[in-house]
Amino acid sequence: MKKTLLFVLTSILSVAASAQLYPSSCTAPDSIKQQYRTDAQRLALRRVYKLHLPEMSMDTIPTLQADTMMNALITLYNATTMPQRDTIFSILNIHSFANGGVDSPYKFTLNKLQIWADETEPWMMDFKNNMIPTSNTTINQFLTDYHLTLDTYLDLTSGLDGLFFTSDSNFNMHAVAATWGQSFTVIGNDPGMQGDAPDILNDTVTDTYTRLTFRYGWEDCPSGCVYNRYWTFRVNFDCTVQFDSAYGDVLPPLSVPGIARNTVQVYPNPFAGSFSVSQVPGHISYQVYTISGTIVNSGLISGSGTIAVEGAPGIYFLKLAGKEGTQVIKLLKE
Numbered sequence: 001m002k003k004t005l006l007f008v009l010t011s012i013l014s015v016a017a018s019a020q021l022y023p024s025s026c027t028a029p030d031s032i033k034q035q036y037r038t039d040a041q042r043l044a045l046r047r048v049y050k051l052h053l054p055e056m057s058m059d060t061i062p063t064l065q066a067d068t069m070m071n072a073l074i075t076l077y078n079a080t081t082m083p084q085r086d087t088i089f090s091i092l093n094i095h096s097f098a099n100g101g102v103d104s105p106y107k108f109t110l111n112k113l114q115i116w117a118d119e120t121e122p123w124m125m126d127f128k129n130n131m132i133p134t135s136n137t138t139i140n141q142f143l144t145d146y147h148l149t150l151d152t153y154l155d156l157t158s159g160l161d162g163l164f165f166t167s168d169s170n171f172n173m174h175a176v177a178a179t180w181g182q183s184f185t186v187i188g189n190d191p192g193m194q195g196d197a198p199d200i201l202n203d204t205v206t207d208t209y210t211r212l213t214f215r216y217g218w219e220d221c222p223s224g225c226v227y228n229r230y231w232t233f234r235v236n237f238d239c240t241v242q243f244d245s246a247y248g249d250v251l252p253p254l255s256v257p258g259i260a261r262n263t264v265q266v267y268p269n270p271f272a273g274s275f276s277v278s279q280v281p282g283h284i285s286y287q288v289y290t291i292s293g294t295i296v297n298s299g300l301i302s303g304s305g306t307i308a309v310e311g312a313p314g315i316y317f318l319k320l321a322g323k324e325g326t327q328v329i330k331l332l333k334e
Contacts, residue, residue: 024079026071026239033070036077039096040070041170042108043202049174059146059175061110069202072210072235079241084231088214090317091328097199110170113148115163115180119155123184127153127163138183146176197221209236211244216251266318270332271309277318278304284322288331290314309333 044065048055055062079085088094098109117124126134127150133140142148147167154162197217204211213232217225227249234242265278277286280303288297288309296311309316311333318329 021236021240021242022079022082022085024075024239024241026075026078028074028078032077033074036070036073036095038110038170039200040073041066041110042096042098043069043200045108045110045172047202047205056172057175057178059172059179061170061172068205068210071237072202072212073200075235075239076212076233076241082241082243084233084243084246085241086315086330088216088231091330092198092216094198094200094214094216097197099197109173111167111173113146113163113165113167113173113177113180115165115177116160117163117184119159119161121184124161124163128155128161142180142183146171197225207237209234211235215248264320264327264329266329266331269329270334272334273310274306274308275318275331276304276306277301277320280304280320282322284320286321287319289317289319 041061044062047053047065047069048062053062055065076085077089098112099107119125119128123134123136123139126132126136126139130153132150133143147169148165149167150163151166152162152164154164156162199215199217201213201215202210203213211232211234213230215228215230217228219226229246229248229251231246232244234244236242264280265276267276267278269275280301283300283302285300286298286307287295288307289295290311296309296316297307299307301307307318313333316331316333318331320327320329
């Protein structure tokens with residue numbers, strides 16, 4: 001019995017010891033943070049609502065939770081020696097999706113608001129007649145406080161009309177909608193977003209790490225993606241990252257019909273100062289960008305051509321985009 005327990009304990013320790021830690025950094029320039037600010041804020045709100053924290057009633061994004069998520073995202077983004085990092089950030093460019101996930105009743109669009117009310121309400125008639133500011137000072141202050149601009153007035157024959165707003169800032173729109181409902185008679189409100197898409201998920205935050213799962217979905221995502229692939233990471237507060245696992249459906253070729261992977265030829269790879277592209281179907285645009293997302297060359301190409309890359313040796317990505325699809329090719333400059 002003791003030998004069995006010793007064997008099990010040794011096996012567990014061996015598995016734990018085999019998990020590779022990748023060095024990283026917890027800091028990044030504002031340009032990178034801006035790319036993932038909405039992701040961090042959306043993940044923060046999801047966690048608040050999942051745990052029913054008091055911040056659910058706040059109209060602003062909870063700073064502490066958002067900072068925790070931002071630090072985890074930036075640390076993972078900076079783990080450039082980890083192969084899976086290239087897949088989720090540079091090639092698939094996965095961001096969070098507003099619907100909150102298939103198991104969540106909440107949609108976190110952050111800057112979108114829908115209000116449904118009787119068209120005979122005086123303030124609704126103002127919106128219908130494009131009288132903005134309206135004759136209602138409380139409504140006007142509401143629009144100012146939350147930086148709301150009316151995108152669409154949906155006039156329905158039922159008499160129940162819809163207001164579709166966009167804000168130039170992110171808020172907890174569920175709390176904003178609830179505040180509107182407390183002040184005025186509304187039939188319903190909804191931050192609004194349907195369907196499914198690639199997403200970033202969070203299931204654990206401890207005193208030492210945050211666990212993030214990236215999901216890439218494809219085929220009929222407006223109705224709920226048919227296929228999904230997942231990557232899970234443990235992001236430690238000491239600015240190291242551990243790749244836990246990848247599971248789900250096998251990824252399709254990272255292109256869509258229109259620019260077939262076997263059609264376009266890119267050579268040489270690795271390259272020195274430039275590379276050639278041939279067998280390009282029709283006229284397409286291209287971008288060459290670094291592993292950090294900085295674009296170093298872009299333009300149009302038809303049939304074939306040569307693309308120069310002025311930059312340090314390292315990994316680059318060539319993105320080809322036509323009217324029927326896109327393709328991303330990983331390159332190495334020596």
